[in-house]
Amino acid sequence: MPLVPNLAARPSFRIPIAAALIALLAPLAPAPAHAPMVVPDSFTNLKVLPKNITKPQLLGTMRAFALGLGVRCDFCHARADSTPGAAERAPAGAPGAPGAAARPGGPGGAPERLNFASDTKEEKRIARGMLRMVRGINADYLAKIAELKDSSRVEVRCVTCHHGVAMPRPLTDILAQDVTEKSAAAAVIHYRQLKTQYYGSAAYDFREFTLEELARQLQQGGKGDDALVILDLAAEEFPRSGVVPFLQGETLLQKGDRTGALARYRRALELQPQNEAARRRVTELQGGS
Numbered sequence: 058m059p060l061v062p063n064l065a066a067r068p069s070f071r072i073p074i075a076a077a078l079i080a081l082l083a084p085l086a087p088a089p090a091h092a093p094m095v096v097p098d099s100f101t102n103l104k105v106l107p108k109n110i111t112k113p114q115l116l117g118t119m120r121a122f123a124l125g126l127g128v129r130c131d132f133c134h135a136r137a138d139s140t141p142g143a144a145e146r147a148p149a150g151a152p153g154a155p156g157a158a159a160r161p162g163g164p165g166g167a168p169e170r171l172n173f174a175s176d177t178k179e180e181k182r183i184a185r186g187m188l189r190m191v192r193g194i195n196a197d198y199l200a201k202i203a204e205l206k207d208s209s210r211v212e213v214r215c216v217t218c219h220h221g222v223a224m225p226r227p228l229t230d231i232l233a234q235d236v237t238e239k240s241a242a243a244a245v246i247h248y249r250q251l252k253t254q255y256y257g258s259a260a261y262d263f264r265e266f267t268l269e270e271l272a273r274q275l276q277q278g279g280k281g282d283d284a285l286v287i288l289d290l291a292a293e294e295f296p297r298s299g300v301v302p303f304l305q306g307e308t309l310l311q312k313g314d315r316t317g318a319l320a321r322y323r324r325a326l327e328l329q330p331q332n333e334a335a336r337r338r339v340t341e342l343q344g345g346s
């Protein structure tokens with residue numbers, strides 16, 4: 058505890074820490090504020106939000122969508138100058154609609170011009186459904202659970218499920234799908250890539266249980282070789298875990314490799330002397346060999 062505050066309190070450390078944090082956050086944070094955004098003052102196609110919503114309220118809601126899903130406005134909103142599906146940027150200085158704010162673009166080109174009222178993009182239509190769902194959860198379900206304390210009500214929001222990613226799937230499921238559709242090696246590469254991109258955010262759970270649970274599922278599904286590949290990754294990521302060598306033992310035993318299994322159970326016991334299951338396995342394998 059004392060180390061970090063002391064460092065942070067010294068001015069020479071403050072700036073590098075702050076700079077490092079900003080550098081870490083930058084690639085993750087959706088940056089609607091960067092591109093000059095032309096947002097109209099009145100809204101013509103609201104079907105769920107109140108029609109009389111103020112512009113600051115609407116923008117606050119939209120920012121919460123973007124942050125909750127880790128995306129930018131154009132994830133849901135179609136470009137003003139595009140036919141459906143066309144995604145390329147307008148060339149710098151492209152003439153906008155008459156009367157629209159024709160702000161000069163930054164070095165990147167023309168200001169971001171989106172047709173916010175358009176329902177062209179499927180993502181926007183899904184988001185509208187999600188908005189209805191969230192409203193329903195809060196108003197029709199949570200509000201009616203009498204036992205919940207009114208003073209400390211927690212509202213469900215986009216971020217409650219999405220945790221900063223557009224497709225809110227648990228990491229174990231994502232990697233399991235990689236194993237099924239590609240290979241265990243592909244899952245390992247994907248894990249490393251997601252960890253580089255998302256570690257420290259709320260998006261995915263990179264603790265050891267994720268890989269252990271996946272290995273357990275694979276082993277129980279008769280995919281011992283795939284389980285071992287995942288457990289190699291887990292051993293590399295969590296070298297002090299006693300669960301990983303135990304699961305390696307279980308998988309090797311299932312494959313008939315008693316000698317290999319015994320070595321892994323012994324290793325599990327070294328790391329986790331209170332692991333009774335590993336102790337039983339060691340006794341069994343030593344006795345009945």
Ligand code: HEC
Pocket residue numbers: 089094096097099100101102103104105106107115116119120122123126128129130131132133134173174180181182184185188
């Ligand atoms: C996850 C999808 C999503 C993201 C991201 C998103 N929006 Fe929206 N936006 C919607 C939906 C859905 C509606 C329509 C709500 C309704 O029907 O009540 C909407 C409506 C709007 C409207 C009103 C359009 C009209 O005239 O009816 C504006 C303006 C708007 N968004 C601006 C933004 C801005 C600016 C951003 C980026 C900060 C943004 N939105 C990000 C989904 C999104």
Ligand code: HEC
Pocket residue numbers: 122126180181183184187188191213214215216217218219223224225
């Ligand atoms: C109760 C959990 C939950 C909440 C709350 C929630 N979502 Fe979702 N959302 C999901 C799930 C699950 C999926 C994936 C559905 C599928 O593809 O089967 C999803 C998918 C989406 C997608 C499609 C993403 C893509 O890449 O195709 C959008 C857009 C979206 N949600 C927007 C929102 C918005 C905006 C909010 C807040 C108003 C919200 N969601 C709140 C669970 C939730």
